[in-house]
Structures are given as structure tokens and as C-alpha cells.
Amino acid sequence: xxxxxxxxxxxxxxxxxxxxxxxxxxxxxxxxxxxxxxxxxxxxxxxxxxxxxxxxxxxxxxxxxxxxxxxxxxxxxxxxxxxxxxxxxxxxxxxxxxxxxxxxxxxxxxxxxxxxxxxxxxxxxxxxxxxxxxxxxxxxxxxxxxxxxxxxxxxxxxxxxxxxxxxxxxxxxxxxxxxxxxxxxxxxxxxxxxxxxxxxxxxxxxxxxxxxxxxxxxxxxxxxxxxxxxxxxxxxxxxxxxxxxxxxxxxxxxxxxxxxxxxxxxxxxxxxxxxxxxxxxxxxxxxxxxxxxxxxxxxxxxxxxxxxxxxxxxxxxxxxxxxxxxxxx
Amino acid sequence: xxxxxxxxxxxxxxxxxxxxxxxxxxxxxxxxxxxxxxxxxxxxxxxxxxxxxxxxxxxxxxxxxxxxxxxxxxxxxxxxxxxxxxxxxxxxxxxxxxxxxxxxxxxxxxxxxxxxxxxxxxxxxxxxxxxxxxxxxxxxxxxxxxxxxxxxxxxxxxxxxxxxxxxxxxxxxxxxxxxxxxxxxxxxxxxxxxxxxxxxxxxxxxxxxxxxxxxxxxxxxxxxxxxxxxxxxxxxxxxxxxxxxxxxxxxxxxxxxxxxxxxxxxxxxxxxxxxxxxxxxxxxxxxxxxxxxxxxxxxxxxxxxxx
Numbered sequence: 001x002x003x004x005x006x007x008x009x010x011x012x013x014x015x016x017x018x019x020x021x022x023x024x025x026x027x028x029x030x031x032x033x034x035x036x037x038x039x040x041x042x043x044x045x046x047x048x049x050x051x052x053x054x055x056x057x058x059x060x061x062x063x064x065x066x067x068x069x070x071x072x073x074x075x076x077x078x079x080x081x082x083x084x085x086x087x088x089x090x091x092x093x094x095x096x097x098x099x100x101x102x103x104x105x106x107x108x109x110x111x112x113x114x115x116x117x118x119x120x121x122x123x124x125x126x127x128x129x130x131x132x133x134x135x136x137x138x139x140x141x142x143x144x145x146x147x148x149x150x151x152x153x154x155x156x157x158x159x160x161x162x163x164x165x166x167x168x169x170x171x172x173x174x175x176x177x178x179x180x181x182x183x184x185x186x187x188x189x190x191x192x193x194x195x196x197x198x199x200x201x202x203x204x205x206x207x208x209x210x211x212x213x214x215x216x217x218x219x220x221x222x223x224x225x226x227x228x229x230x231x232x233x234x235x236x237x238x239x240x241x242x243x244x245x246x247x248x249x250x251x252x253x254x255x256x257x258x259x260x261x262x263x264x265x266x267x268x269x270x271x272x273x274x275x276x277x278x279x280x281x282x283x284x285x286x287x288x289x290x291x292x293x294x295x296x297x298x299x300x301x302x303x304x305x306x307x308x309x310x311x312x313x314x315x316x317x318x319x320x321x322x323x324x325x326x327x328x329x
Numbered sequence: 330x331x332x333x334x335x336x337x338x339x340x341x342x343x344x345x346x347x348x349x350x351x352x353x354x355x356x357x358x359x360x361x362x363x364x365x366x367x368x369x370x371x372x373x374x375x376x377x378x379x380x381x382x383x384x385x386x387x388x389x390x391x392x393x394x395x396x397x398x399x400x401x402x403x404x405x406x407x408x409x410x411x412x413x414x415x416x417x418x419x420x421x422x423x424x425x426x427x428x429x430x431x432x433x434x435x436x437x438x439x440x441x442x443x444x445x446x447x448x449x450x451x452x453x454x455x456x457x458x459x460x461x462x463x464x465x466x467x468x469x470x471x472x473x474x475x476x477x478x479x480x481x482x483x484x485x486x487x488x489x490x491x492x493x494x495x496x497x498x499x500x501x502x503x504x505x506x507x508x509x510x511x512x513x514x515x516x517x518x519x520x521x522x523x524x525x526x527x528x529x530x531x532x533x534x535x536x537x538x539x540x541x542x543x544x545x546x547x548x549x550x551x552x553x554x555x556x557x558x559x560x561x562x563x564x565x566x567x568x569x570x571x572x573x574x575x576x577x578x579x580x581x582x583x584x585x586x587x588x589x590x591x592x593x594x595x596x597x598x599x600x601x602x603x604x605x606x607x608x609x610x611x612x613x614x615x616x617x618x619x620x621x622x623x624x625x626x627x628x629x630x631x632x633x634x635x636x
Contacts, residue, residue, distance in 0.1 A: 034434070035425070035426065035437065035517070035521065036426065036427075036429060036433070037426055037427050037520070037521070037523075037525060037528060038525045039525040039526075039528035039529045039532065040426075040427050040428060040429050040528070041427055041428050041429075041537075041538045042428070042429055042430075043428065043430075043538065044428075044430040044431065046424075046428070046538060046539075047424045047428035047430040047433075048424075048430065050420040050421065050423060050424035050428075051420070051421050051424045051425070051436055053417050053420065053421075054417045054418070054420065054421035054440065054510075054513065055421075055436065055439065055440075057417065057504060057507055057508045058439065058440065058443050058508050058510070059465075060458060060462070060465065060504075060508070061455060061458060061459070061504055061505040061507075061508035062443045062446070062508050062509075063439075063443075064458055064464075064465050065451050065454035065455040065457070065458040066446060066451055066454065068454040068457060068458070069451050069453065069454040072453070072454065122348075125344060126344065126345065126348045128341075129340075129341035129342075129344040129345050129348075130341075130345065132337065132338065132341045133338060133341045133342055133345065136342070136345075140345045140348070140349060141624075141628075142621060142624055143349040143352055143353065144345075144348055144349060144352055145620060145624060145627075145628070146352055146353075146356075146617060146620065146621075147352060148563070148620060148631075149563055149613065149616035149617040149619065149620040150567075150613050150616070150617070151566070151567035151569065151585050151612070151613065151616075152567065152569065153567075153569050153585050153588060153589055154567075154585075154588065154609050154612060154613050157359075157588065157589075157592055157605060157606075157609055158355045158356065158358075158359045158606070158609060159355060160592070161358075161359060161362060161602050161605070161606060162355055162358055162359075164599075164602065166371075166599050167362070167370055167371065167599045167602050169358050169375055170358075172375065184595040200351070200352075200355070205631075208628050208631055208632060209631075209632055212628070212632045226332065231334070232334060232337055233337075257447070261447045261449040261450065262447075262449070264449060264569065264570050265567075265569040265570070265585075268569070268573075268589070269589060269592060283449050283450070286449075286450070286452060286453070287452060287570070290452065290453040291452075291453070291456075291574065296453060299453050300453060300454070303450055303451055303452075303453060303454070306449075306450035307445075307446055307450050307451070309450075310445055310446050310447055310450050311445045311446070314444060314445040
């Protein structure tokens with residue numbers, strides 16, 4: 001916590017007052033001093049040498065591919081010949097009028113929001129409980145952190161097994177209650193299953209951040225509230241929660257990014273987008289259309305849509321981080 | 330000291346126990362499935378206690394999916410990602426905080442932009458970049474007219490000859506994953522907190538930038554490096570989409586891909602689940618061990634890295 005504050009102090013001295021990052025201004029191409037140590041070195045050649053591996057690797061594996069994605073989105077290529085024709089916005093028009101794509105977008109929205117809120121709520125309850133108890137705190141934390149180490153594919157595999165209609169113990173319980181359950185055939189069941197697997201895998205991340213944020217709430221404020229007669233729950237809602245709200249906002253955005261992009265492994269292991277495309281989220285569809293159907297134009301247009309979303313969430317994430325610093329007393 | 334409510338304390342312990350059970354129960358049942366034979370698991374009621382077939386199932390899974398080679402590959406790739414990313418990030422972070430040079434802000438923004446697009450959104454073009462790593466170079470040669478010049482002088486068609494693919498290579502598995510700037514920002518933030526006096530003192534004593542990096546900055550960064558190493562190791566170990574695209578041969582796969590290959594589809598015999606669950610345990614063991622053993626470093630580092 002204190003590290004960021006100090007860093008912000010140093011960085012903000014010469015940059016814009018609110019934004020932590022030095023803004024691209026007219027000083028963009030000059031040797032501006034924002035984010036530079038007061039005591040520094042001047043050897044240009046050495047700096048270039050130190051930076052070159054990072055810049056080169058970004059150039060080859062980030063900038064050139066991203067630029068290619070941009071250009072591919074406006075052409076159509078046939079998968080065998082390699083002839084390309086410039087088609088303007090046609091790929092996008094086809095994309096947005098395609099009912100399968102709109103279904104996928106709606107499904108992604110539903111999945112991401114439900115996953116997000118469930119993760120935040122469960123992690124919040126667990127963080128509150130961890131903050132309140134004194135004994136066994138470390139033991140609980142160790143166990144609750146465990147899913148962080150588990151790959152999305154494995155989380156998917158384990159939940160797919162538990163709810164497998166033939167061999168899964170959890171599915172056996174559901175069938176025992178007389179309810180229908182088959183994620184291989186019923187779209188709703190498949191969606192519930194990937195949501196559960198995604199939430200289970202991600203609770204630990206939110207939990208770590210919330211526990212750290214709760215620890216940073218000044219004890220004096222809680223004691224003052226306690227003297228005024230506020231009970232533990234009231235103290236949480238009126239003192240701790242407003243102070244950790246920036247962390248909650250930050251996690252909300254991170255959870256959206258997780259739901260959008262990082263659940264690929266879970267979906268591929270549990271449903272492979274099925275049944276009948278009912279769990280193919282936007283990222284999964286890029287993969288399906290680009291690598292399995294080899295429809296590169298459409299896939300590139302989809303990549304652009306995702307890029308716009310990703311940039312949007314990154315900007316929001318940095319704004320949430322600014323808030324976080326500003327709230328701290 | 331704030332009053333303690335015994336009822337609420339009990340409720341909180343209950344919540345945490347339920348939470349811990351929700352984390353452990355799926356893993357426990359997966360272990361039970363992995364330690365029984367297929368027919369045993371299809372009895373009604375299903376066994377609730379672990380059986381003694383775990384090693385047997387594991388041996389079958391190990392043979393079928395080729396885990397021996399996959400483990401070697403995954404260890405190599407994860408370690409390359411950890412070492413490569415940390416080394417590049419420290420150098421780049423050091424350059425943009427401790428040096429004044431033209432285009433410093435341009436470099437900063439170039440690196441910052443790469444934070445915005447996760448690998449998942451640009452899979453198709455990145456695949457092409459890796460499958461044809463010499464492509465940009467070829468384009469450059471042609472655009473500058475060098476290719477035509479060489480052909481005229483030496484009679485060699487550089488344009489056609491200059492092709493190499495990183496598919497099914499270790500570089501193809503690691504390099505695109507190193508190309509992201511999160512760690513550069515972690516180090517930049519940290520370097521900004523190092524007191525200026527240290528650098529002034531080092532300069533006064535006649536130390537150059539590299540000496541200062543080695544003797545002052547690196548020792549101070551050890552906690553950050555350790556935390557980042559844990560996070561990156563888990564990140565590299567659990568990669569799925571990259572290796573899925575970039576490996577076609579069985580002897581280049583990683584453990585996660587091998588495991589995915591074992592998962593039975595709806596039509597496959599149900600006893601495969603026992604092999605897949607036994608294999609899951611072995612695959613998740615190394616990262617789980619890292620988390621449990623180095624938890625202190627990890628939790629702090631994750632919160633810092635998120636900032």
C-alpha cells in the first residue's frame with residue numbers, strides 16, 4: 001500500500017495531478033522528466049541497450065500482430081488460395097447482423113456479470129469472516145488460496161467430472177432429487193456449470209485483495225465506531241466498506257476481464273462451447289471461427305471488438321487505481 | 330480493543346469452514362475418482378473414500394498422454410518465462426526510471442500500450458507472427474529494396490529463403506508470453522520508491538549505472554523478484570491457449586495440453602475419468618506446492634502486482 005502511495009507522490013510531482021501515469025502531451029517526444037528519478041544517468045546508448053530486448057519482443061509479438069489483426073479485419077481471405085480482397089466494413093456488418101454472434105455477446109454478458117457478482121459476494125463474505133476471527137486465520141487463508149494454483153483447465157476438468165451425468169457424484173445427487181441434469185445436452189445446465197467452475201477458480205483472487213484492503217482500514221476508525229455503539233456488521237458497512245470500495249471497484253473490473261478472456265480453458269475443458277454454441281463466449285468464438293472454421297476475416301473483426309473491450313477495461317482499471325490512492329487517508 | 334461477539338465469531342468460523350470445504354470438496358472427490366478403477370466408480374452408491382488404484386490409474390494416464398516429456402517441456406517453458414520476463418522487465422524498468430534520454434516517454438507509452446491487449450484477443454495474428462517469424466524482416470527487406478539488390482548482386486532469392494517458423498519450438502512457446510509489460514510496471518513503481526540518496530551516493534563513489542543496478546537496485550528488489558517469480562511460474566505452468574495453438578507434435582506438448590487430451594467426451598468410456606482425475610492431481614501438484622510453501626511472498630506480491 002505505502003509503496004504505491006510513495007510512488008504516486010513521486011510520479012505525480014511532475015505529471016498531471018490526478019492521473020498517475022505521465023500524460024502524452026507535447027512533451028511526448030522529448031526527454032521529459034515525469035516518472036524519472038531526480039538522481040539519474042544520462043548515457044543514451046546504455047538506456048537504449050537496456051530497453052531494446054523488451055521493445056524488440058513487443059514489436060515482434062505484440063505490435064506487428066496487433067497491426068495485422070487491424071488490417072485483417074478489413075479484408076477477406078479464402079483459406080486455401082491466400083488471395084485477399086479489401087472489403088471495408090463488411091466483416092463488421094456481417095458480424096453484427098449474425099444472430100450467432102449476438103447470442104454469443106448476450107451469453108458473454110450474462111456469464112461475466114453473474115460470475116463477477118457471485119465471486120465478489122462470496123469473496124467479500126469470506127474476507128469479512130477472516131478479518132473478524134483471530135484464531136486459525138493463517139490456516140483458513142492457506143486453504144482458500146489454493147485454487148489460484150489450479151489451472152483453468154483443471155478447474156474445468158474437476159467440475160466437469162463432479163457434474164458428469166454418468167459418473168459425477170454431484171450429478172448423482174441432483175438426479176437423486178428427481179431433477180433433470182445433463183450439461184452435454186441442456187444449454188442452461190452447461191452455462192451453470194462453467195459459471196460454477198469459473199467462480200470457484202477466481203474467488204481466491206478477490207479474497208486476497210479484500211483481506212489486504214480490510215487489514216489496511218485504520219484500527220482507530222473502527223474503535224471510534226465501536227465506542228459510538230456500532231456493532232461489527234454496522235462497522236463493516238459504514239466504516240470498512242466505504243474505505244475498501246475502491247478495491248471492490250478494481251476487482252469488479254478485473255473480474256470482468258477474467259470472465260471475458262481468462263475462462264477460455266474452463267470452457268474448452270467443460271463444454272467446448274457446446275451444446276450447440278450455448279457456452280461459446282466471445283473469446284471462445286474467436287478461436288472457433290479463426291482456427292477451426294478458418295474464417296479469418298470474421299475472426300479478425302471479432303478480435304477487434306474484443307480489443308476495444310480490452311482497452312476500455314484497461315482504462316477503467318487504471319481509473320479505479322487512481323481512486324484507490326485518492327481515498328487513502 | 331474492540332468488544333468480541335462470541336456468536337459472530339462462531340458464525341465467522343462456520344463461514345470459513347464452509348468456504349474451505351467448498352475449495353477442498355471438489356479436489357477430494359476428484360482424488361477419490363482418481364484412486365478407484367472405472368467399474369468401482371460406477372457402483373451405486375459410489376465409494377466415498379479413496380481407493381488404492383491411484384498409482385495404477387496414473388501409470389496408464391502417464392503412458393497414454395506422454396506426461397514424461399510433457400513435464401520436462403512444462404518445467405523448461407515455465408522457468409524460461411520466469412527468468413526471461415523478470416530479466417527483461419528489470420532492465421526496461423531500470424532504463425525508463427533511471428535514465429534521461431530522447432524518446433523516453435515514447436518507450437514508456439509503447440510498453441504501456443501492450444498492457445491493454447491480453448494475448449487471448451489477438452490469437453490469430455499472433456499465431457501468424459510465430460508461424461512466420463521472419464515475415465516482418467522479409468517485408469522490411471522488400472520495402473527497402475535490399476532484397477532486389479541482393480538478388481541482383483549474389484543471385485540469391487532472399488525473399489523466398491528467409492522463412493522460419495517457431496511452431497513446435499521452445500521459443501515459440503515462451504517468447505509471445507514474455508511480450509507483456511505488467512512486470513515492467515511493477516518494477517517501475519518499485520524503483521520510484523527507492524530513495525534518491527542511494528543513487529547520488531553511488532554516483533559520488535564513482536559507480537556507473539550497471540554497478541548501481543547490480544549492487545543497490547537488485548538487492549533491494551529481491552522481495553519483488555521472488556513474488557513475481559511465483560506468480561509467473563504459476564502463469565507459465567497453467568498456460569493453455571498458447572501451447573494449444575503453437576504445438577502440433579506430441580513431444581512438444583505441455584502438461585495442461587496432455588491432460589486436456591485425456592478428458593473423456595460424452596461418448597467416451599466413463600472409466601477414463603479415473604485416469605484423467607489421477608493425472609489432474611499430478612499436474613496441479615507443482616503450482617499448489619509453490620503456493621503453499623511460499624504463501625507469504627505470494628499474497629503480498631499479487632496485491633502489489635495488481636496495482
